[in-house]
Amino acid sequence: MADGMIRMDIINPYIDAYLTQLAVSKDDExxxxxxAVGIEKDFPIVGPQVGRLLQVLTLLSRAKTVFELGSGYGYSTLWFARAMGPEGVVHHTDLSGENRTKAREYLTCAGVIDRVRFHEGDAVEAFKKSGVTPDILFMDIDKEQYPAGYEAFKDRLNPGALVIVDNLLWDGRVIDMKNTEKSTLGVKRYTDLILADKRFVTTIVPVRDGVAVSLKTS
Ligand SMILES: C[S@@+](CC[C@H](N)C(=O)[O-])C[C@H]1O[C@@H](n2cnc3c(N)ncnc32)[C@H](O)[C@@H]1O
Structure with a gap:
């Protein structure tokens, strides 16, 4: 198999379609x-299945502060902001000013803009500079930067904090031993780092493209 050729459905496509139609919020404009914009522009939002997972984890953990590394136009931000309620704060980061502008529009329409703080520039640098110690750290930036994200949060988070990281299965590329793409290596390195760090208890949930959920225990 040539380098980087493996791409596979993580979930049977019929089951995936079934789960998606169950997860979609049909009356949430x-x-x-x-x-719809995600599909039209081929922009990789987490989608409704992962959105609901974020919602459940936020509610379960009673999180009041979420720091997102890689927020795009605010889709995952909206799931967190809603789940936390008016007391919550979610930190939005994205390299793209256009995404930030769109996020402001959508989050204003959704009535949650007061719960969102926007940061410009590189997400990992913004996290380091912010001094924020979030209850949930969500990572969805360029995959080669996942190890840098880990280095930034590993000692900063308090016990009880959750780390949620998207795309841990990376369309199946993680099992292609010949794949040397920086993105794939970034995902695999992150997986090794978080599993080796005994302060975190981690599970990889094979929803959509794989979501790692790690609880910091000490
Ligand atoms: C997969 S999308 C995020 C989708 C978003 N989490 C959602 O579900 O709605 C990744 C986003 O991260 C941004 N990004 C990638 N690397 C970044 C970095 N180092 N710092 C800030 N933003 C970054 C990209 O501009 C892109 O909008």
Whole structure:
């Protein structure tokens, strides 16, 4: 198999379609619009299945502060902001000013803009500079930067904090031993780092493209 050739469905496509139609919020105009834009522009939002996982984890952990590394036009931000309620704060980061502008529009429409703080520039640098110690750290930046994200949060988070990281299965590329793409190596390196760090208890949930959920225990 040539380098980087493996791409596979993580979930049977019929099951995936079934789960997606169960997860879609059929009367939520803002989410529906954001999901339609994701499809139209081929922009990799986490989508409704992962959105619901973020919602459940946020509610379960009673999080009041979320720091996102890689927020795009605010789709995952909206799931967190809604789940936390008016007391919550979610930190939005994205390299793209256009994404930030769109996020402001959508989050205003959804009535949660007061719960969002925007940061410009590189997400990992913004996290380091912010001094924020979030209850949930969510990572969805360029995959080669995942190890740098880990280095930034590993000692900063308090016990009880959750780390949620998207794309841990990377369309199946993680099992292609010949794949030397920086993105694939970044995902695999992150996986090794978080699993080796005994302060975190981690599970990789094979929803959509794989989501790692890690609880910091000490
Ligand atoms: C997969 S998308 C995020 C999708 C978003 N989490 C959602 O579900 O709606 C990744 C985003 O991260 C941004 N990005 C990638 N690397 C970044 C970095 N180092 N710092 C800030 N933003 C970054 C990209 O501009 C892109 O919008």
């Amino acid at each position: 803002v989410l529906l619009e954001m999901e």
